[in-house]
Amino acid sequence: MKQIGPSKLWRLLIVLLAGAASLSMYSNPYLELLTSGDWEFEKADRDDGSALSSPIGQSPRWESFNEWQCFSTQNIHLECTELDDGSIQVPTLRVGRAGHILDFSMDPEPSFDCEQVRMDLIDLLDQEDSFCVYAAHLQEHPSENFGDPDVISWNLWIMSQVKTQKGYWTNEDLSVKENEEPELDDESGPVDSVSE
Secondary structure, eight states, X not given: OOOOOHHHHHHHHHHXXXXXXXXXXXXXXXGGGOXXXXXHHHHHHHHHOOSEEOOTTOSSOOEEOOEEEEEXXXXXXXXXXXXXXXXXXXXXXXXXXXTEEEEEXXXXXXXXXXXXXXXXXXXXXXXXXXXXXXXXXXXXXXXXXXXXXXXXXXXXXXXXXXEETTEEEETTTTEEOOSOOOEEETTXXXXXXXXX
């Protein structure tokens, strides 16, 4: 049996440590909040079709699918964003990371009480280290429109669910519910299990 010399052993150890470090740079520890049921829900929802798309006949055609994304609660901001010169307000959950801004907002229709939704989300996120949001990408705004020279990108997503250790919030019933996993209906795809 051939022995490995100390210099080769050190090189091997350095390569292993570098590999582990690079993996940790690209992994998201907050994804642990999601269960297999959440991933199955996403797959069934994708199989059911896109969450957002261009109007029929518009060219070029585009589609966007809901997906889970998870973050720390450290750099978030919740507000009611004004649209149409202030005539409409939508709850917006803003996440900032290294010059990248992600705005998770709601479709302004149907109408709802923006401040109540904002308070529901504050209650859900209070005392939590992390959260996940289920949303579909709508558009990228020009970063210069954000008004901060440190902003590299600014993207708008339309959210339909938020999850923490406390449970799920969904735009279907606009309230926080007990910690229940989304269910799948074998025949018609995802079912909103957080509604009562």
